[in-house]
Amino acid sequence: MGFPEVHDYEGGKSDWLSRGCAYEGTADLVSRHLTDPVTCALDERLVDVRARVGAAFDGCIVVDGGIAVGVLRAEAADADPGTTALEAMTFGMSTVRPSEEIDELAHRMRHAGAERAIVTDADGRLLGVFSPPD
Amino acid sequence: MTRGVSFSQLRDLLRDGAQLVEVLPAEEYGWAHLPGARNLPLKELDDDAVSALDRARPVVVYCNDFL
Numbered sequence: 001m002g003f004p005e006v007h008d009y010e011g012g013k014s015d016w017l018s019r020g021c022a023y024e025g026t027a028d029l030v031s032r033h034l035t036d037p038v039t040c041a042l043d044e045r046l047v048d049v050r051a052r053v054g055a056a057f058d059g060c061i062v063v064d065g066g067i068a069v070g071v072l073r074a075e076a077a078d079a080d081p082g083t084t085a086l087e088a089m090t091f092g093m094s095t096v097r098p099s100e101e102i103d104e105l106a107h108r109m110r111h112a113g114a115e116r117a118i119v120t121d122a123d124g125r126l127l128g129v130f131s132p133p134d
Numbered sequence: 135m136t137r138g139v140s141f142s143q144l145r146d147l148l149r150d151g152a153q154l155v156e157v158l159p160a161e162e163y164g165w166a167h168l169p170g171a172r173n174l175p176l177k178e179l180d181d182d183a184v185s186a187l188d189r190a191r192p193v194v195v196y197c198n199d200f201l
Contacts, residue, residue: 003184003187003189005191005192005193006192006193007138007144007147007193008136008194008195009195010138010139012196012197013156013158013199016196021168023168025163025164025165026166027166
């Protein structure tokens with residue numbers, strides 16, 4: 001049709017949405033309902049994490065270069081303060097994509113008894129935390 | 135000839151003024167689309183449909199994933 005420069009975005013809409021990028025339309029996706037998570041680094045000592053977060057420590061997400069690699073559960077507060085996040089964390093947490101529709105995710109979370117979901121992109125980069133609306 | 139671009143290349147093209155076109159049906163476009171994208175469903179693509187596009191600017195087409 002005579003256009004000199006035409007490109008094809010190979011990843012398409014699913015790639016765009018799975019990165020948590022802004023979108024237009026009627027969909028209500030997780031990406032619009034994120035809250036900032038409490039995070040810590042792999043080599044951070046629990047004593048320092050607790051001092052930074054305060055008495056409200058309820059666990060946090062362990063990140064390495066922006067990639068979510070594990071979770072420190074609330075019980076970690078009882079470990080030796082000199083312990084690092086790497087030593088105390090739980091590997092292999094479940095994550096969800098920002099491109100999920102919140103109604104479906106909320107239904108699954110209620111069924112599983114989950115209050116919060118860790119949201120990452122396809123590369124494991126931490127984007128935030130999702131909590132189902134009341 | 136259409137050239138495939140990655141996410142980062144798309145961001146560069148958009149920064150430089152490229153026009154976005156979603157070729158999925160209207161219902162899917164209405165559900166969600168990239169900001170500023172026009173909807174030109176593949177089955178309806180003809181000279182009239184593309185007349186609103188600026189031929190002097192690059193065009194980036196996309197669908198749900200790999201075309």
